[in-house]
Amino acid sequence: DVKVTQSSRYLVKRTGEKVFLECVQDMDHENMFWYRQDPGLGLRLIYFSYDVKMKEKGDIPEGYSVSREKKERFSLILESASTNQTSMYLCASRRDAGYGYTFGSGTRLTVV
Amino acid sequence: AQSVTQPDIHITVSEGASLELRCNYSYGATPYLFWYVQSPGQGLQLLLKYFSGDTLVQGIKGFEAEFKRSQSSFNLRKPSVHWSDAAEYFCAVGAQTGGFKTIFGAGTRLFVKA
Numbered sequence: 001d002v003k004v005t006q007s008s009r010y011l012v013k014r015t016g017e018k019v020f021l022e023c024v025q026d027m028d029h030e031n032m033f034w035y036r037q038d039p040g041l042g043l044r045l046i047y048f049s050y051d052v053k054m055k056e057k058g059d060i061p062e063g064y065s066v067s068r069e070k071k072e073r074f075s076l077i078l079e080s081a082s083t084n085q086t087s088m089y090l091c092a093s094r095r096d097a098g099y100g101y102t103f104g105s106g107t108r109l110t111v112v
Numbered sequence: 113a114q115s116v117t118q119p120d121i122h123i124t125v126s127e128g129a130s131l132e133l134r135c136n137y138s139y140g141a142t143p144y145l146f147w148y149v150q151s152p153g154q155g156l157q158l159l160l161k162y163f164s165g166d167t168l169v170q171g172i173k174g175f176e177a178e179f180k181r182s183q184s185s186f187n188l189r190k191p192s193v194h195w196s197d198a199a200e201y202f203c204a205v206g207a208q209t210g211g212f213k214t215i216f217g218a219g220t221r222l223f224v225k226a
Contacts (some may be wrong), residue, residue, distance in 0.1 A: 004155075006147050041200070042218040043156075058213075090155055097206050098163055100212070103155035 003027070006091050006104035019078040021107050023091030028096065029102075032074035034058075037088040037106075051075055056111065079083050083109045114139050117206055118217035126225050127170040133188040135203030136219050143214050145186040146214070147177055150200045159201075162186065173197070198224045 033048040035058075045058030047066040055066050063085060067075045076094075078085055090110050092101040098105065103104035117136045125131050137143065144163055148156040160171025167179040177188045186203060200221045206214040 009149070022154075027128075043216040045213065048213075097214075098144055098161075100158040100161050101146075101148075101156070103148075103157070105155045106153070 004091055004093055004102050004104040006089075006107050008107050009105065011107060011109045013078075013081050013109065015082060015111055017078075017081045017111075019081050019109065019111075021076040021078075021089055021091075021109070023074045023076070023104055024072050025074075025093040025102070026072065027093070027102075028071065029093040029094075030071075031093060032068065033092045033094075033101065034064075034074070034076045035090045035092065036060070037090055043090065046076065078109075081109075083111050085109065086111045114215055116203055116215050116217040117205055118182070118201075118220045121219045122221040124225060127195050131188075131190045131193045131222070133203075133222070135188065135217060137184050137186065137203070137205045137215075139184075139205050141198040141207060142220075144221050145177075145179060146204040146206070147171065147175070147186075147188045148202045148204060148216075150202065152199070155160065156170050156202060158221075161184070176223065182183045186193070193222075193224055195224045195226070198222055212213070 013019050034046040035043045044060050049055045049068040065077045085092045088106050090106050092102040094101045115138045146161045147159040150156045159175050162169050162179045200219045202216040202219045204214050
């Protein structure tokens with residue numbers, strides 16, 4: 001089975017800090033995604049990547065950036081964390097559109 | 113506009129009873145359709161998916177879903193619910209040709225009572 005590993009389950013960061021969320025997948029998938037999940041708002045796409053060094057903005061990219069230097073790793077960066085970025089962050093990968101996503105366990109980020 | 117609607121925010125069923133979770137979508141082309149389940153504090157797990165062909169699809173954990181094109185629906189069913197099925201369920205649609213985005217519904221939280 002494909003495994004998607006997010007480096008942290010829980011993080012607490014201070015306002016203004018630069019935050020890195022790491023995601024690694026082990027099945028050579030081309031496509032990787034970052035979502036945030038908030039109560040009542042469902043899953044919202046932040047960024048995705050369909051190849052190494054390629055990235056595309058999702059629906060809510062403001063305040064975030066991403067990096068994909070290697071196929072298996074997709075990092076989400078909060079340049080200057082703010083309290084409204086407190087959320088559950090979910091990383092996912094997939095082979096192509098027909099296969100569905102494999103999600104990581106999520107990182108619950110609290111910005112204080 | 114493309115959208116996915118799960119009309120029920122939460123549902124409570126008794127253990128052993130049948131379950132149906134509703135999903136309606138609006139999509140310009142023939143979509144891929146998915147159901148995911150999320151246990152508390154966890155990521156989402158794929159339950160089943162529909163591409164084409166037989167409109168009744170079987171998934172893991174004893175779930176099935178039926179695609180009804182005329183109703184733009186993809187409802188999830190289980191004949192007998194177990195306490196371990198308590199979770200949040202998400203319906204999702206994605207493009208079959210081109211495109212990378214998948215649209216998720218807001219989710220339905222399932223409570224199971226003894």
